[in-house]
Amino acid sequence: MSVTTSASASIKADTLTPRQRFTAAMQRRPLPGRVPHFELVFFLTMEVFGKVHPEHRMDHQWLQMTQHERNLHIADLAQLYIDIAERYEHDAILLNPRPREPEMFMALIDEIRRRSGDRFFLMLHGDATISIPCGGDLEEMSVRMAEQPDQVEAEAAQRVDTFLQRAEVLRRHGGLDGFALCCDYCFNTGTFLPLPWFDRFITPYLHRLIAGYREMGFYVIKHTDGNIIPILDRLVPDDERCRPHALHSLDPQGGVDMKQIIERMGDKVALCGNVNCGLLQTGTDEQCIESARYALTHGMKAPGYVFCTSNCVYTGMELSRYELIREVWRREGIRSA
Secondary structure, eight states, rough: OEEEHHHTSOGGGGGGHHHHHHHHHHHTTOOSSEBBBSSSOTTHHHHHHOOGGGSOOOOOOHHHHHHHHHHHHHHHHHHHHHHHHHHHTTTTTEEOOOHHHHHHHHHHHHHHHHHHHSSSOOOOOOOOOOOOOOTTHHHHHHHHHHHOHHHHHEEEHHHHHHHHHHHHHHEEEHHOOOOOOOOOOTTTTEESSSSSHHHTTHHHHHHHHHHHHHHHOOOEEEEEOEEEEEEEEHHHHGGGGGGOOOOEEEEEOOOOOOOHHHHHHTTTTEEEEEEBBHHHHSHHHHHHHHHHHHHHHHTTSSSSSEEEEESOOOOTTHHHHHHHHHHHHHOOOOEEO
8 A cells, every 4th residue: 555646746737647636735735737626425426326325325235245246236336436536526535335344445445446546546434533422422421521531531542543453454455545534523613522621532532543544654634514723723733743634624614714724724734625515505606606716716825725515515415506616616726837
């Protein structure tokens, strides 16, 4: 497994593969030509391709399959991921099939590489840290943190160990470029935990996880929605060994402004997102275009920038809205030489 790229400043932009463009952005190495684009997930596969998205397929089907059926299933998933990337000119593909097992991951990576070579940057979900829990689980978590903090810390450490062990298996297997850490920490008003608790139960484990991935040669993108400003220095620490290569989603609904993020962190980390998903759902076409244009105008001032929405192309979003902002990217997301 290697995450190095043969792209260099001397290579013409039109000769770069999507993987090379995306890798250059992760390295904060601006190149002339159209800036990279991807979506964390493109869920509208039924509408576009007539196929159920991999994340919506059931685990138990895999367990019941013969090996021949599994091979056919892997081939179908691989081609669907490639079709999404090719149709919408995505430079990277986030794989999140079910079941989430190393056997599935490795088979899918191999099949995509067999069909498309090193054309696309491939990543997996890889976040072991504590995320905002669902519903009533938040109260239970809070009680455990207050009454059993040592046990919560031990469990957090064990999860990091488990994920790093899995990553080592994938490193030896080869073909994977990196991980997207997709645990959410923030509401639109700020973090879901008080900062002292965040620094006890999340920060050290996030840093150890990132450092472990980086030591193995993987790229790391940290995703969280909401208002990340109170924890920005935790997400992008001074110690580069513990720092993700990129931040995603830079959520404007949480008050995160691309211009301000660039001023504070643009020289330390690549930036992905900031196109307002709320407006894509409920705004006018003009508002969607303006949001995409704002993200591009300021994002391209950073040495590392990837154009995308502030979350993903989720079920229920109008396809036409995504295609609208994508056209803004195609026309205006071009760096001069």
